[in-house]
Amino acid sequence: MEYPLGVLIAIGLGGIGLLLLLIIRFKVQAFYALLLTSIIVGIVAGLPLTTIPATDDAPERLGVIQAIIAGVGGTLGSVAVLVALGSMLGKIIEISGGAESLAGRFTSWLGPKRVAVALTAAAGILAIPVFFDAGFIILIPIIYAFSKAAGLSPMKFGLPIAGIMLAVHVAVPPHPGIVGGATILGADIGWVTILSLVISVPLAFASYFVAKRMNRREFAMLPATKAMFDSFGTEADTVGGGSSLAEGEKAPSAWTILAIIILPLALIMVGTTIAPSMEVGSFWHGFLSMIGQPIFALMVAIGVAMIALGVRRGWSSSHLGEVMESALPAAAVIILVTGAGGAFGRILTETGIGGAVADVMAASGMPVLLLGFLISLIMRAAQGSATVAITTASGLLIPAVAGLGLDPIHLALFAVAIVYGALGLSHVNDSGFWIVTRYLGLSVKDGLRTWTVLTTVLGVLGFLLTAALWIVIPMG
Numbered sequence: 342m343e344y345p346l347g348v349l350i351a352i353g354l355g356g357i358g359l360l361l362l363l364i365i366r367f368k369v370q371a372f373y374a375l376l377l378t379s380i381i382v383g384i385v386a387g388l389p390l391t392t393i394p395a396t397d398d399a400p401e402r403l404g405v406i407q408a409i410i411a412g413v414g415g416t417l418g419s420v421a422v423l424v425a426l427g428s429m430l431g432k433i434i435e436i437s438g439g440a441e442s443l444a445g446r447f448t449s450w451l452g453p454k455r456v457a458v459a460l461t462a463a464a465g466i467l468a469i470p471v472f473f474d475a476g477f478i479i480l481i482p483i484i485y486a487f488s489k490a491a492g493l494s495p496m497k498f499g500l501p502i503a504g505i506m507l508a509v510h511v512a513v514p515p516h517p518g519i520v521g522g523a524t525i526l527g528a529d530i531g532w533v534t535i536l537s538l539v540i541s542v543p544l545a546f547a548s549y550f551v552a553k554r555m556n557r558r559e560f561a562m563l564p565a566t567k568a569m570f571d572s573f574g575t576e577a578d579t580v581g582g583g584s585s586l587a588e589g590e591k592a593p594s595a596w597t598i599l600a601i602i603i604l605p606l607a608l609i610m611v612g613t614t615i616a617p618s619m620e621v622g623s624f625w626h627g628f629l630s631m632i633g634q635p636i637f638a639l640m641v642a643i644g645v646a647m648i649a650l651g652v653r654r655g656w657s658s659s660h661l662g663e664v665m666e667s668a669l670p671a672a673a674v675i676i677l678v679t680g681a682g683g684a685f686g687r688i689l690t691e692t693g694i695g696g697a698v699a700d701v702m703a704a705s706g707m708p709v710l711l712l713g714f715l716i717s718l719i720m721r722a723a724q725g726s727a728t729v730a731i732t733t734a735s736g737l738l739i740p741a742v743a744g745l746g747l748d749p750i751h752l753a754l755f756a757v758a759i760v761y762g763a764l765g766l767s768h769v770n771d772s773g774f775w776i777v778t779r780y781l782g783l784s785v786k787d788g789l790r791t792w793t794v795l796t797t798v799l800g801v802l803g804f805l806l807t808a809a810l811w812i813v814i815p816m817g
Contacts, residue, residue, distance in 0.1 A: 353694035356382035375681035379688045386692035409684040416683025426639040427515030431471035432668035437650040438592030446595030464502040468509035504548035512537040521679035522731040531613030532753035562782030605638035686736015717762025725771040727763035748817035765800030
């Protein structure tokens with residue numbers, strides 16, 4: 342059944358509204374909510390209940406369930422492996438004590454008067470392989486220790502650290518939101534990595550200076566956090582973080598951690614920037630293209646981490662295996678949600694809803710880059726998950742992007758623009774909001790004044806920098 346354009350758009354908006362209602366009001370798990378919404382939208386929009394084979398007069402039409410399977414499979418072809426490998430690498434660094442080592446080294450380089458700058462820089466690097474929630478909790482003992490030594494509130498050090506860690510988490514592969522969004526859009530992960538890293542540098546400065554301005558006023562600490570902060574250092578308390586180092590085990594050097602984090606990024610950049618200059622079909626083109634694949638690059642980094650952070654420091658093979666395996670349960674949930682987001686995007690494409698949105702957008706004259714940012718920002722504010730916001734916005738805009746004929750760099754920039762929408766407006770429906778406010782001792786009101794504002798400023802600035810690159814870089 343062919344529906345008018347307005348009806349298709351109404352069905353799409355109704356589907357998004359249902360998704361948000363299920364997640365926000367009824368607390369339905371995001372993976373199940375996405376699949377349920379996909380089925381309902383597909384049926385209401387007229388997809389066949391089962392696949393109709395192609396005929397001489399018409400192409401094949403996927404059934405609702407077949408479209409969902411295709412969407413999940415197409416999204417998770419590389420996402421599942423990347424997220425799992427990234428989680429393993431981050432877990433090895435976490436358990437080895439690498440976070441403390443990195444923070445301590447940056448502080449010694451920049452001096453005690455620049456502790457906030459040093460910790461912010463170290464946090465930005467640590468956030469590349471380590472998920473935001475885990476990374477921030479790992480650094481909490483360090484934040485508390487430096488805060489007590491300086492006689493300051495943990496807000497002074499913790500707010501800029503949390504800001505840049507979240508900015509890197511949402512934008513830089515192998516984190517799931519950007520990997521899922523790029524996969525749905527068909528954007529090159531190598532270019533996404535390069536561009537998001539470039540933009541993350543000024544965002545680190547922005548996180549530091551915006552947080553510094555916010556910290557001109559004093560915020561009263563919540564009694565529970567104040568008690569935890571006051572007792573820190575007087576008892577064996579790691580505040581939920583820590584590296585779980587065995588007795589007598591030393592943390593690895595900061596240089597080792599830096600090298601392991603930079604290694605996969607360097608390999609990806611080689612494959613993206615140097616391999617295309619080689620003759621197609623030659624050995625060097627094939628070799629550099631292979632080592633530049635994110636999956637291969639992460640495999641190499643994990644191998645180095647296993648030796649440098651595990652075997653050489655006395656870890657048994659069974660302990661190393663347990664550390665790596667412990668990263669998978671959390672990664673599995675993220676992988677499933679990302680796949681379900683891809684399924685929702687495929688349903689929007691198969692029903693023609695995405696094409697209808699593209700037609701309306703073209704008529705409105707709104708730039709596609711701005712539209713992607715705004716849809717992602719609204720989704721993020723409404724339901725809290727950056728991954729869901731990115732994958733939903735990406736799926737919705739597939740037809741619009743396909744019609745633009747973007748080159749690899751601009752397609753990657755479009756994916757990055759969507760990501761920065763999902764950075765902003767972190768508030769009470771976001772688990773990260775509660776982690777930051779709880780450990781820094783902020784009330785909900787103060788959290789909205791500081792953390793929500795900081796993430797939104799960083800998201801808008803990230804989008805503006807992306808838009809500037811979109812304009813400055815000539816279309817290929």
